Amino acid sequence: MKHSIWSKPFYYVFAFLIASVSIYPILLMILSSFKTSSEIFTNPLSLPETFTLDTYKSLLEQVPFMTYFMNSVLVSVVSVALILVTSSLAAFYIARFTFVWNNMIFFFFLMGMMLPIKLGIVPLFILMKDLQLLNSLWSLIFMYVATGIPLSVLILTGFFRTMPRELEEAARIDGAGNLRILWNVVLPLMRPALGTVMIIQFIQSWNDFFFPLIFITDDLKRTIPVGMLSLFGEYSADWGALFAGLTLASLPMIVLFFIASKQFMEGLTQGAIK
Amino acid sequence: MKPAMHKPLTLKKQRNWKRLTIHLFPIPALIIYGLFIVYPLFAALTYSFFDWKGIVRGEFVGLDNFKDLFTLQPFSDLFWNAFGHNILYFVLQMIFQNGLAFILAYIIYKKVRGSEFLKIAYFLPRLLSVIVVGFLWKLILNPNYGALNVILEKVGLEDLEKAWLGDPDTALISIILVNCWYGLGFGVLIFLAGFQSIPKELFEAGKLDGAAGFAMIRRIVLPLMVPSIMIMTVLTFIQSFEAFELVYAMQGSQGEPYHSTDTLAVYFYRLAFGGSAGGSTTAVGLGSALAVVLFIFISFFTALYLKYMQKKQVDL
Numbered sequence: 001m002k003h004s005i006w007s008k009p010f011y012y013v014f015a016f017l018i019a020s021v022s023i024y025p026i027l028l029m030i031l032s033s034f035k036t037s038s039e040i041f042t043n044p045l046s047l048p049e050t051f052t053l054d055t056y057k058s059l060l061e062q063v064p065f066m067t068y069f070m071n072s073v074l075v076s077v078v079s080v081a082l083i084l085v086t087s088s089l090a091a092f093y094i095a096r097f098t099f100v101w102n103n104m105i106f107f108f109f110l111m112g113m114m115l116p117i118k119l120g121i122v123p124l125f126i127l128m129k130d131l132q133l134l135n136s137l138w139s140l141i142f143m144y145v146a147t148g149i150p151l152s153v154l155i156l157t158g159f160f161r162t163m164p165r166e167l168e169e170a171a172r173i174d175g176a177g178n179l180r181i182l183w184n185v186v187l188p189l190m191r192p193a194l195g196t197v198m199i200i201q202f203i204q205s206w207n208d209f210f211f212p213l214i215f216i217t218d219d220l221k222r223t224i225p226v227g228m229l230s231l232f233g234e235y236s237a238d239w240g241a242l243f244a245g246l247t248l249a250s251l252p253m254i255v256l257f258f259i260a261s262k263q264f265m266e267g268l269t270q271g272a273i274k
Numbered sequence: 275m276k277p278a279m280h281k282p283l284t285l286k287k288q289r290n291w292k293r294l295t296i297h298l299f300p301i302p303a304l305i306i307y308g309l310f311i312v313y314p315l316f317a318a319l320t321y322s323f324f325d326w327k328g329i330v331r332g333e334f335v336g337l338d339n340f341k342d343l344f345t346l347q348p349f350s351d352l353f354w355n356a357f358g359h360n361i362l363y364f365v366l367q368m369i370f371q372n373g374l375a376f377i378l379a380y381i382i383y384k385k386v387r388g389s390e391f392l393k394i395a396y397f398l399p400r401l402l403s404v405i406v407v408g409f410l411w412k413l414i415l416n417p418n419y420g421a422l423n424v425i426l427e428k429v430g431l432e433d434l435e436k437a438w439l440g441d442p443d444t445a446l447i448s449i450i451l452v453n454c455w456y457g458l459g460f461g462v463l464i465f466l467a468g469f470q471s472i473p474k475e476l477f478e479a480g481k482l483d484g485a486a487g488f489a490m491i492r493r494i495v496l497p498l499m500v501p502s503i504m505i506m507t508v509l510t511f512i513q514s515f516e517a518f519e520l521v522y523a524m525q526g527s528q529g530e531p532y533h534s535t536d537t538l539a540v541y542f543y544r545l546a547f548g549g550s551a552g553g554s555t556t557a558v559g560l561g562s563a564l565a566v567v568l569f570i571f572i573s574f575f576t577a578l579y580l581k582y583m584q585k586k587q588v589d590l
Binding site: 015016018023026028029040041044086090092094109112114116119120121122123124145147150203206207209210213214226228232242246249250257264268 | 381
C-alpha cells in the first residue's frame, strides 16, 4: 500500500531519533560540566567518573559570574514588569474604547512585529550615547520593553476583546475610574494572558545577546549571554569551566520550563498563530 | 448647605477629568516603542544619505553610499557573497527545519505514545540563549576534542571526520544546521497547532473518499495548513536575512574562514562597528545603506508573500 512507509514503527523510531538529537547536546553540556577538562579531552562522551564541582569553582574564579547573573535578573525582571504595565494600559485603551484612531494605534504597534530593529542599531547606539545610557542596564531595559510591546499589546488586546464587559460597567456605575477598573476588575481576570506575556518576554530578555554586545562594554555591567563572550574569549582552554558556564547560563530557563512547560510552549507560539 | 450644593458640580468635573485621563493610557507604550523602535529605523534611512567620520555625521552625499556598496571593491563582492549565504540559510532552513518540523508535527498529531515527551524534547533547545547554542556547538564540532568527531570515530565513520567549522565547504552548512536544531521545536509547535485546527470530520471524509497517506496530505491537509506554513515561511525568511548571533558566536565578526560564513547582518555589523576591509575603521554610511537595502528587501518579500498566500487561500 502507498502509505506503508507511514507504518507505526517507522515513524515512531524516526520521531524518537530526532528527539535524541534535540536532547543529547544539552545533556552532554550538563554532564561535561561535572568533568575535569582532561577527562573531557580523553573521554568526551562518557559519564563523569567522579562528579566534580571544581569546574564551577574555577568558573566563578575566572569571571564575575554572580554579577552577570544579578544583572540578568535585574534587567529581565524590570523589563517584564514595565512591559506588563505599559502593554496592558495600551491594550485596555485599544480594546475597550472606540475612538477613531484606535485601529491606527493598534496597527502602529503591530507593525513592530515585522520590523527588523537590529538594522537600526547605529541610530540606536547614537541615541543611547546621547541619553547617556551606554554601559547602563537601562539601555537594555528600554530595548526589551520596546521590542516586547508589539507582541504583548497584540496578545492582551485579543484577550481583552474576548472578556465580557458587564463587570466593568458595574464598577463604572459604582464610580470607579478607569485605572481602578483596570487594576481591580480587569487585570485579575487576565492572569492567563499576563502569564503568557511574562514568559515570552522573560525568555527574550534573559537570552538576548545582541543589545548588550553593542551597548555594554564594562565587564561588570554585562548580562550572562555577553558574559559568556568574555569566558570563551579568555579562558577557552578550560573546557570544564566552559561547560559549567553554559550550563549555569541555561539552568534558570530549563528549571522554569519544567515547572511550567505547557505555558512556555503555548506562550511562545501564541503570538505567531494569532 | 454649601457642601451639598457644590457636590454635583465637582463630581461632574471629576467625571470629565476621569474621561480625559483615559487618553494617557497608551502614551507610555507609544513613547518607548516610538523612540526605541520606530525612530531608529527612520533615522537609519536618513543616515544612508550622509558621509560619516566614525559616528559623526558629515555632509549630504545623496545616493553615493548605495553606489559604493554595489560598485566599489571589496564592498560589492562582500555584499553578494553574504547575500548568497543568506539565501542558502533560508533554503536549508525551509528544508531541514520546517520540512522536518512539518513531518514531526504530523506524527505527534497522530498521537503516538509519548507525544508529550517528543514535544518537550524538540522544544528544549529553544530555551537556550543563541550565544549558548553557538558556543556549545563550537565545542561539539571541535576537530580534536569535539563530541561529533568522536562519535563518528566510534561508529566507524572516521572518513567523515572533519574540521567542521574550519573548512569553508562545511562551515556555513554546519551553522545553518545548528540553527535548525535550535528552531525545530518552535516549528513543530506552530504546525501542530495548525493540524489541530483542522476539523476532524475532514479527515474522516477524506478516508471515505479513499484518500490515504500522501494523497490525503496533499489534497486535504496541505490546503488547510496554508496559514501555519505561511507564518513559518515568513518568520524563517526574516530570521535568515537577519542571521547574526550564531555566526558571530561560532565564527566571529569576520565570518571565518575567509568570509565563507559571512551573512549580510554580520557584514553590516562590521561596517557599522569596525572590522571592515581588514581595519578597525567604521563605515557608518555604507552600513546604513546596507541596512536600508536589507530592510526594503525583507519588507518587500514579506509583504509580497503574505499577499500571494492570502489570495491563494481565498481561491481555495
